[in-house]
Amino acid sequence: MDARIASAWALLPDYLGQHVLLSVTALAIGLAVGLSLAVIGVWSARLRWLLLTVAGLIQTIPGIALLALFYPLLLALSALTERLFGVKFSALGFLPSLLALALYSILPILRNTVTGILGVDDAVKEAARGVGMTQAQRLFKVELPLAMPVIMAGIRTAAVWVIGTATLSTPIGQTSLGNYIFSGLQTQNWVFVVFGCVAAVVLALVVDQCLALVERGFARRKMWLKLAGAAGLAVVLLASLVVGPSRGVGTYVVGGKPFIEQYILAALMDQRLENAGLQATARGGLGSTVIFDALSAGEIDAYVDYSGTIWTNFMHRRDNASHKQVLADVGAWLKKTRHIEMLGPLGFDNAYALVMRRDQAERLHIRSIADLVPYAAKLSIAGDYEFFARPEWKAMRAAYDINFRRTREMQSTFMYKAVADGEIDVIAGYTSDGQIAQYDLVVLDDPKQALPPYDAVLLISPRRADDAKFRHALAPLIGHISTKMMQQANLAVSRDRNQETPEQAARELWQKIDMK
Numbered sequence: 246m247d248a249r250i251a252s253a254w255a256l257l258p259d260y261l262g263q264h265v266l267l268s269v270t271a272l273a274i275g276l277a278v279g280l281s282l283a284v285i286g287v288w289s290a291r292l293r294w295l296l297l298t299v300a301g302l303i304q305t306i307p308g309i310a311l312l313a314l315f316y317p318l319l320l321a322l323s324a325l326t327e328r329l330f331g332v333k334f335s336a337l338g339f340l341p342s343l344l345a346l347a348l349y350s351i352l353p354i355l356r357n358t359v360t361g362i363l364g365v366d367d368a369v370k371e372a373a374r375g376v377g378m379t380q381a382q383r384l385f386k387v388e389l390p391l392a393m394p395v396i397m398a399g400i401r402t403a404a405v406w407v408i409g410t411a412t413l414s415t416p417i418g419q420t421s422l423g424n425y426i427f428s429g430l431q432t433q434n435w436v437f438v439v440f441g442c443v444a445a446v447v448l449a450l451v452v453d454q455c456l457a458l459v460e461r462g463f464a465r466r467k468m469w470l471k472l473a474g475a476a477g478l479a480v481v482l483l484a485s486l487v488v489g490p491s492r493g494v495g496t497y498v499v500g501g502k503p504f505i506e507q508y509i510l511a512a513l514m515d516q517r518l519e520n521a522g523l524q525a526t527a528r529g530g531l532g533s534t535v536i537f538d539a540l541s542a543g544e545i546d547a548y549v550d551y552s553g554t555i556w557t558n559f560m561h562r563r564d565n566a567s568h569k570q571v572l573a574d575v576g577a578w579l580k581k582t583r584h585i586e587m588l589g590p591l592g593f594d595n596a597y598a599l600v601m602r603r604d605q606a607e608r609l610h611i612r613s614i615a616d617l618v619p620y621a622a623k624l625s626i627a628g629d630y631e632f633f634a635r636p637e638w639k640a641m642r643a644a645y646d647i648n649f650r651r652t653r654e655m656q657s658t659f660m661y662k663a664v665a666d667g668e669i670d671v672i673a674g675y676t677s678d679g680q681i682a683q684y685d686l687v688v689l690d691d692p693k694q695a696l697p698p699y700d701a702v703l704l705i706s707p708r709r710a711d712d713a714k715f716r717h718a719l720a721p722l723i724g725h726i727s728t729k730m731m732q733q734a735n736l737a738v739s740r741d742r743n744q745e746t747p748e749q750a751a752r753e754l755w756q757k758i759d760m761k
Contacts, residue, residue, distance in 0.1 A: 249436040252746050253425065261444065264421040265485035267414065268407050271343050275350030275403055280396075282351070283358030284384065293359060300352040308349065308410040313532070315341035316417045320538055337535075337544040338528070342414035342421075349410055350403040357399025361392025390463075397460035401453055408449040412441065415530045416503065418539065422448070427530040431658050432505050432738050432747060451481060497715065500536045500548035501529035504629075504657050505747070506595060506677060509734050510549045510701075512751035514719060521718035533558065533631060541583045543708040547719060551595055553699035555579070557636040568594075568698040575702070584707035588716065589723035593677055593731045596699035597637050599626075599689040600674035602664060606687045613690035617671070618647050624670035625651040627660050632673045637696050644695035658739070661686065677701075677728050679736025701726070725758045 282300075286293035303311075319336035327333040334340065365388045373383045389396075412423030425441025428434065458474030461467070497518050501511030511527040518525035528545060533554060539545045552571045556562045560578055572590060579585040599614055611617050617624075626649040632638055633652055641647065649671070655663065660672040665684035674681060676688060676699075703722060709715050734750045 249434055249746060250440075252748070253437055253440040256424070257444065260420060260422050260424055260441075261448070262485045263419070264408075264411055264423075264445075264448070265482060267339065267342055267346065267419060267421060268404075268411050269482055271346035271411070272350055272400075272404055272407050274343070274347035275354055275407070276400065278347070279351045279354030279399075279403075280358055283355050283362070286355070286359050287362045287384075288380075297352075297356060297359070300355050303348050304352045308345075309413045309416065311349065312342060312345045312410075312414055312417055313535075315345050316535055317538070319344075320542060323542070335544060336542065337539050338414075338418035338420075341417050342411070342419040346407050346410055346414075350407050353399040353402040353406070354396070355399075357402075358392065358396050361395030362388045364395065365391045393463035394460055397456060397463060401456045401460065404452050404456060405449045408445060408452060412445050416532055417535060418500075418528045418531060418544070420528075424530070427503065428508055428747070430656060431503055431530070432508060433658055434738075434746070448481075452478065455481070497523050497525040497547075497709075498545040499525060499527045500531055500539060500545040501527060502533060502536060502548075503530040504675075505735050505738050506675070506731060507549065508747040509738065509750050509754065510591075512748045513722070513754055514547060514549075514703075516748070516751055516755065517718050517722065518715070521714065523715065523718060540585060540704055540706050543706050546706050546709045546715070547588075548704060549591065549701050550704055551699040552590075552702055553596065553637070553697035556697050557640075561636075562697075563636065563640060565694045566697070568700055571698050572700055572702070579704070584710070586705040586707075586710045588703040588705050588719060591701040591703060591722055591726045592724045593726050593728040594698060594700045595675050595677040595731070597632065597673055597696050598676050598691070600661075600664065600672050600681060600686050601670065601689065602667070603685050603687045605670070606689070611689065613692050614641065614645050614647065614695070615692055617689060618645055621647045621649045621671075623650055625649060625653065626671040626673065627653040627655045627663060627669040628673035629657040629660070630654050638673075641691075641695040644693045677731045677735065678739075679732040679734070680739055682732065683736055683739070701731075721758065726754070730754060730757055 282296050286296045316336060319334075319341050323334050323336045362384070369387060369391065370383060373387045378386065411421050412426060414421050415423040415427045422441050422445045425437045425444070429437030429441065455474045455477035458470050458477065460474075462470030462472075462474060499511050499514045499518070501507035508529050511529050515525045515527040531539065536545065536548055537550065537555075537559065540548060552568075552575045555575050555578075556571055560575070562574075566574070576587040579587055599617065601611065606612070609616075609620055611620070628638070633654065653669065657675075660669070660674065661678070661680035661684050663669045664672045664686065674686070674688070680686075681688065703719060705716065705719075734754045737745045737750045737753070738747055
């Protein structure tokens with residue numbers, strides 16, 4: 246069996262179990278809130294308009310933005326409750342995903358419940374009044390039962406929305422079927438991408454059809470249809486809980502950012518901890534700010550960052566300095582301000598750099614960013630989703646007074662292929678990426694040192710600073726990964742028709758380290 250397919254099947258119980266648990270919990274909260282608001286709304290036209298408007302506005306927020314917004318809010322709330330009451334809760338992963346998805350599910354439930362109740366025949370309502378029913382009795386004994394087919398249609402819509410949107414929870418640390426998609430896109434593992442999409446679609450279809458049986462049961466007043474649909478939902482939920490999630494609480498958590506190298510490094514650290522007898526789990530695909538804040542708060546225990554990222558993004562330094570000075574200042578700042586331990590540099594750097602096709606650079610006699618300046622106004626440049634908002638981009642433009650005809654944001658995985666095919670003229674690439682050699686690209690020199698050094702450094706959370714066994718398990722990585730080794734590992738995962746997973750690349754990388 247293809248290694249990627251085998252790996253995908255092995256991960257399915259955990260990913261599916263956590264996806265279902267998250268979706269069901271979010272939908273349950275959405276049901277409770279949506280039905281309650283609908284009952285209140287049918288009694289007041291003004292309040293009904295307000296509730297539907299607010300729910301509609303929430304629905305217009307992109308799913309991934311709504312998910313991302315909850316993390317910093319909950320992180321601040323957790324810090325506040327810890328100061329006031331000595332109680333801290335996890336702001337990463339499940340909780341922000343749950344709240345965002347619950348909000349997302351409210352609109353169809355609220356709207357359909359209001360529509361269903363208001364759509365009950367006036368003659369039926371009058372007959373209920375005639376027999377002496379109170380307003381509450383009419384609602385619960387007459388109006389809600391008659392409105393149930395319409396309400397169930399809203400619940401079906403909400404369920405499908407929640408299951409689909411739950412795949413976007415990966416960047417804030419929640420394991421789901423989206424892990425297949427995000428990691429697959431970054432590592433060019435199209436088996437993972439297809440596997441994740443198909444699994445999410447199948448889950449949504451199964452749940453939708455089970456709810457459709459319940460809906461038909463209410464419409465036809467057939468109890469056996471209701472029971473059949475409910476039994477189907479119970480089977481999906483119980484099966485998912487039985488087979489996953491497989492990871493228990495209280496494990497060591499290793500974080501990673503959303504690109505190939507970080508998936509490999511996270512897998513490598515995960516394997517080192519497992520070999521030391523420490524139960525570990527990796528959370529990949531986290532954004533730069535999310536992962537740094539999560540480490541500071543003890544939500545994750547370790548990850549690899551880059552000295553230049555901390556220097557510019559968090560220390561807000563704009564001055565030029567040597568590798569040695571940047572490392573010293575970054576380590577001291579982390580310890581003093583965030584109580585984060587820098588275990589040490591891994592031995593390679595992954596710097597931002599402008600990259601071009603070799604033939605085009607040679608034709609235009611471009612060897613450095615300074616040489617590029619006269620041509621930039623006619624050229625296009627692409628960067629990852631962060632680059633054009635980062636200080637490095639502003640610093641480079643200021644240092645060289647360079648302006649491109651067009652800037653484009655792209656998934657980092659696709660940039661190298663785009664520049665190799667001539668769709669983009671220049672990209673903001675990474676010096677340790679093996680695709681530079683794969684596509685015969687050239688890295689432009691930075692004579693003005695506008696871009697700071699980016700030594701890869703292993704960071705330890707404050708709560709693990711004194712954990713000797715944890716530190717001992719990761720210590721062999723310090724100073725033993727060269728740029729060439731990292732490029733080869735990156736290339737092994739990213740090359741065309743690749744069948745190598747980040748976990749396999751991590752094992753091969755450790756063999757090279759172990760042989761040194």
